Amino acid sequence: xxxxxxxxxxxxxxxxxxxxxxxxxxxxxxxxxxxxxxxxxxxxxxxxxxxxxxxxxxxxxxxxxxxxxxxxxxxxxxxxxxxxxxxxxxxxxxxxxxxxxxxxxxxxxxxxxxxxxxxxxxxxxxxxxxxxxxxxxxxxxxxxxxxxxxxxxxxxxxxxxxxxxxxxxxxxxxxxxxxxxxxxxxxxxxxxxxxxxxxxxxxxxxxxxxxxxxxxxxxxxxxxxxxxxxxxxxxxxxxxxxxxxxxxxxxxxxxxxxxxxxxxxxxxxxxxxxxxxxxxxxxxxxxxxxxxxxxxxxxxxxxxxxxxxxxxxxxxxxxxxxxxxxxxxxxxxxxxxxxxxxxxxxxxxxxxxxxxxxxxxxxxxxxxxxxxxxxxxxxxxxxxxxxxxxxxxxxxxxxxxxxxxxxxxxxxxxxxxxxxxxxxxxxxxxxxxxxxxxxxxxxxxxxxxxxxxxxxxxxxxxxxxxxxxxxxxxxxxxxxxxxxxxxxxxxxxxxxxxxxxxxxxxxxxxxxxxxxxxxxxx
Amino acid sequence: xxxxxxxxxxxxxxxxxxxxxxxxxxxxxxxxxxxxxxxxxxxxxxxxxxxxxxxxxxxxxxxxxxxxxxxxxxxxxxxxxxxxxxxxxxxxxxxxxxxxxxxxxxxxxxxxxxxxxxxxxxxxxxxxxxxxxxxxxxxxxxxxxxxxxxxxxxxxxxxxxxxxxxxxxxxxxxxxxxxxxxxxxxxxxxxxxxxxxxxxxxxxxxxxxxxxxxxxxxxxxxxxxxxxxxxxxxxxxxxxxxxxxxxxxxxxxxxxxxxxxxxxxxxxxxxxxxxxxxxxxxxxxxxxxxxxxxxxxxxxxxxxxxxxxxxxxxxxxxxxxxxxxxxxxxxxxxxxxxxxxxxxxxxxxxxxx
Numbered sequence: 001x002x003x004x005x006x007x008x009x010x011x012x013x014x015x016x017x018x019x020x021x022x023x024x025x026x027x028x029x030x031x032x033x034x035x036x037x038x039x040x041x042x043x044x045x046x047x048x049x050x051x052x053x054x055x056x057x058x059x060x061x062x063x064x065x066x067x068x069x070x071x072x073x074x075x076x077x078x079x080x081x082x083x084x085x086x087x088x089x090x091x092x093x094x095x096x097x098x099x100x101x102x103x104x105x106x107x108x109x110x111x112x113x114x115x116x117x118x119x120x121x122x123x124x125x126x127x128x129x130x131x132x133x134x135x136x137x138x139x140x141x142x143x144x145x146x147x148x149x150x151x152x153x154x155x156x157x158x159x160x161x162x163x164x165x166x167x168x169x170x171x172x173x174x175x176x177x178x179x180x181x182x183x184x185x186x187x188x189x190x191x192x193x194x195x196x197x198x199x200x201x202x203x204x205x206x207x208x209x210x211x212x213x214x215x216x217x218x219x220x221x222x223x224x225x226x227x228x229x230x231x232x233x234x235x236x237x238x239x240x241x242x243x244x245x246x247x248x249x250x251x252x253x254x255x256x257x258x259x260x261x262x263x264x265x266x267x268x269x270x271x272x273x274x275x276x277x278x279x280x281x282x283x284x285x286x287x288x289x290x291x292x293x294x295x296x297x298x299x300x301x302x303x304x305x306x307x308x309x310x311x312x313x314x315x316x317x318x319x320x321x322x323x324x325x326x327x328x329x330x331x332x333x334x335x336x337x338x339x340x341x342x343x344x345x346x347x348x349x350x351x352x353x354x355x356x357x358x359x360x361x362x363x364x365x366x367x368x369x370x371x372x373x374x375x376x377x378x379x380x381x382x383x384x385x386x387x388x389x390x391x392x393x394x395x396x397x398x399x400x401x402x403x404x405x406x407x408x409x410x411x412x413x414x415x416x417x418x419x420x421x422x423x424x425x426x427x428x429x430x431x432x433x434x435x436x437x438x439x440x441x442x443x444x445x446x447x448x449x450x451x452x453x454x455x456x457x458x459x460x461x462x463x464x465x466x467x468x469x470x471x472x473x474x475x476x477x478x479x480x481x482x483x484x485x486x487x488x489x490x491x492x493x494x495x496x497x498x499x500x501x502x503x504x505x506x507x508x509x510x511x512x513x514x515x516x517x518x519x520x521x522x
Numbered sequence: 523x524x525x526x527x528x529x530x531x532x533x534x535x536x537x538x539x540x541x542x543x544x545x546x547x548x549x550x551x552x553x554x555x556x557x558x559x560x561x562x563x564x565x566x567x568x569x570x571x572x573x574x575x576x577x578x579x580x581x582x583x584x585x586x587x588x589x590x591x592x593x594x595x596x597x598x599x600x601x602x603x604x605x606x607x608x609x610x611x612x613x614x615x616x617x618x619x620x621x622x623x624x625x626x627x628x629x630x631x632x633x634x635x636x637x638x639x640x641x642x643x644x645x646x647x648x649x650x651x652x653x654x655x656x657x658x659x660x661x662x663x664x665x666x667x668x669x670x671x672x673x674x675x676x677x678x679x680x681x682x683x684x685x686x687x688x689x690x691x692x693x694x695x696x697x698x699x700x701x702x703x704x705x706x707x708x709x710x711x712x713x714x715x716x717x718x719x720x721x722x723x724x725x726x727x728x729x730x731x732x733x734x735x736x737x738x739x740x741x742x743x744x745x746x747x748x749x750x751x752x753x754x755x756x757x758x759x760x761x762x763x764x765x766x767x768x769x770x771x772x773x774x775x776x777x778x779x780x781x782x783x784x785x786x787x788x789x790x791x792x793x794x795x796x797x798x799x800x801x802x803x804x805x806x807x808x809x810x811x812x813x814x815x816x817x818x819x820x821x822x823x824x825x826x827x828x829x830x831x832x833x834x835x836x837x838x839x840x841x842x843x844x845x846x847x848x849x850x851x852x853x854x855x856x857x858x859x860x861x862x863x864x865x866x867x868x869x870x871x872x873x874x875x
Contacts, residue, residue: 424611424613426609426610426611426613427613427615429574429576429600429607429609429613430607430609430613430615430667430670430671431615431626432575432576432599432600432601433574433575433600433601433603433605433606433607433627433671433676433680434601434606434626434627434670434671434674435601435602435627435629435674436601436626437599437601444626445615448617449615449616449617
């Protein structure tokens with residue numbers, strides 16, 4: 001609007017309140033932990049904490065490593081070779097993205113755990129009573145990888161698609177062989193996408209609660225939950241949470257850093273023709289086998305296991321009505337979260353884009369803290385805070401919705417912001433010169449024009465809220481169950497048949513917009 | 523004398539350390555067109571935005587229709603200034619049709635429908651009222667933008683590079699149409715352009731801007747004949763400069779002695795402005811100039827001639843005076859002409875009064 005004008009009071013007031021709200025949980029944790037002083041340090045430096053740190057790092061590194069090993073060949077095969085059914089493979093291999101990690105955890109336990117499908121199948125003919133233990137690292141590793149690797153695959157696919165084939169042709173014409181060209185010309189160009197993907201997967205693994213809790217692998221999130229559950233030791237839980245936040249911030253910082261440096265441009269504005277596809281020849285069969293294996297493990301297996309338990313659940317007269325109730329609860333609370341978050345996001349984004357100043361930039365940056373805060377940390381902070389200072393909202397939906405807003409505000413702000421950046425400030429100035437006040441302009445011109453961005457942001461928040469587990473688990477009012485919490489508790493109790501229907505429902509609900517995204521981004 | 527519609531006095535504005543506008547003063551009578559002409563970055567758009575109220579001046583006052591809108595302790599926001607603005611990209615509201623765009627600035631108590639009808643017929647867009655902006659051609663969009671800005675009856679209409687988004691051949695036709703519409707409506711107009719043809723065609727007054735200052739503001743004729751600075755001379759029309767020395771009521775230059783109308787102090791070094799039309803050339807093996815470039819312009823040739831000092835001048839010749847490059851030529855000028863002289867500090871001296 002105006003480079004040097006003051007924003008309307010309503011706007012900066014609401015944006016400031018939003019930023020304060022976002023800071024509240026973290027500030028409370030810091031306060032809590034620092035209150036303990038030396039006691040906290042001695043608690044944290046016990047070997048148990050180091051064990052947790054070690055387990056967390058091992059899981060993060062292992063998941064990143066295997067995800068890269070899967071994604072790099074997949075992306076190249078589906079984008080640059082004459083692999084049969086390229087397009088189908090490239091879509092199918094990304095699809096596991098829609099599976100929440102606790103559903104992956106459910107699938108692993110229900111398939112390979114005690115009284116799982118494999119054990120039951122082997123029990124009859126072979127009398128197998130026990131399988132090698134799936135709990136701990138192997139199960140958690142498998143479950144997290146199943147749902148996290150697409151975060152590397154997606155940016156890699158896009159990056160390979162965007163490569164200018166002429167650069168490779170130049171390298172070939174300068175006397176470099178195919179492998180040499182790949183190593184010296186293609187791979188460096190893919191580095192930014194790989195770095196972004198690796199960091200995303202790292203953050204995902206670090207924050208994950210669903211899979212590690214169901215598979216009982218004690219990383220930070222699970223340890224924090226146990227601490228909260230068993231001893232209610234606030235200081236240690238707060239301390240562990242801060243360590244986790246610190247690690248997540250480090251990853252975010254790295255991500256920010258690499259994004260700033262990665263400016264690779266095409267030599268020309270557009271690629272006039274499609275690249276020459278590499279002929280696989282005899283290698284076609286191993287390549288197909290590889291793609292099929294990934295799809296089999298990451299997509300076909302989860303779907304079949306879910307279907308199996310779904311049928312078992314229905315034939316056993318599973319509580320259909322109950323699940324419908326959970327679904328309605330999920331939709332209701334997600335809808336509330338979407339509306340609240342979108343409104344908060346509008347004020348922050350408008351202030352940042354239209355009234356740029358150090359202050360508005362700061363507010364905008366603060367809202368991104370939600371990216372670094374694992375759900376379990378927010379939930380824990382709010383449980384303590386609510387029980388002590390805000391008993392009125394403790395155990396109400398209001399506090400839960402607040403937690404969702406803190407967690408998912410970045411998505412909504414990002415969406416509104418990018419849509420706002422496409423609206424020319426000239427439009428708002430024209431409206432001002434035609435006699436409208438800044439707030440009237442916001443209502444008559446700006447908001448109608450950024451409506452797609454607001455809706456997309458709200459939609460995104462709705463979907464992520466539907467899938468959110470740890471905050472829902474800790475902050476839901478007593479008796480308020482959602483799809484996510486019902487899947488988790490049914491799986492923890494080993495009643496797979498009860499978990500299957502809500503899991504399928506959740507995946508279906510969240511995969512519709514996902515499919516839309518993939519088809520459009522195709 | 524008509525009432526003053528816009529008055530700026532000593533307006534100064536900086537962005538951080540960049541001085542965008544330095545002490546600009548101007549007056550514009552009602553019903554007149556002022557063209558702000560200058561290269562990009564000269565501050566002309568900033569001046570327009572200061573008048574509109576999208577920027578707050580650091581110093582100086584701005585009056586619109588007799589009341590102060592920006593000044594010490596006063597800042598009227600844009601919505602209360604009675605200005606209409608048309609942006610370079612028109613900034614039509616994409617989510618509203620033509621008539622809702624035009625009606626946007628109308629208050630509740632006017633007959634909106636009637637006013638929209640009036641504006642549509644004024645800009646010649648009857649029948650297009652329910653189109654949405656992206657269904658219109660560039661020229662039509664511009665006329666909607668004009669209608670929208672004029673509908674509330676602003677005290678002054680501000681146009682920011684209004685024709686630069688149009689194709690070259692369309693531009694000449696559209697600017698004639700726009701001038702007709704605005705004159706017909708009796709509008710007071712300030713518009714910004716970097717195209718001297720546009721400024722000369724549209725402006726009753728032209729303000730030539732350079733580095734945040736208005737170097738000269740006057741009628742186009744006066745500016746052409748008596749530019750205040752070499753920069754202004756080059757902005758309106760084509761001009762070359764050669765150096766001379768004042769001796770005995772004459773200015774001695776390498777192309778001969780030129781008359782002086784006003785007192786210039788003896789021995790002073792000045793530069794003389796030469797328009798191509800005033801420079802005559804004739805092939806002469808003993809001449810002092812050499813043709814370095816010849817551009818065919820249809821009815822004329824434009825020659826560039828290098829002088830012994832290294833300075834170059836341009837000469838406009840009839841199409842039958844065709845000389846090849848490298849021809850040595852003698853140079854003459856019309857001694858009856860009132861030459862414009864600039865001192866080293868760029869102040870204009872002499873010329874017709």
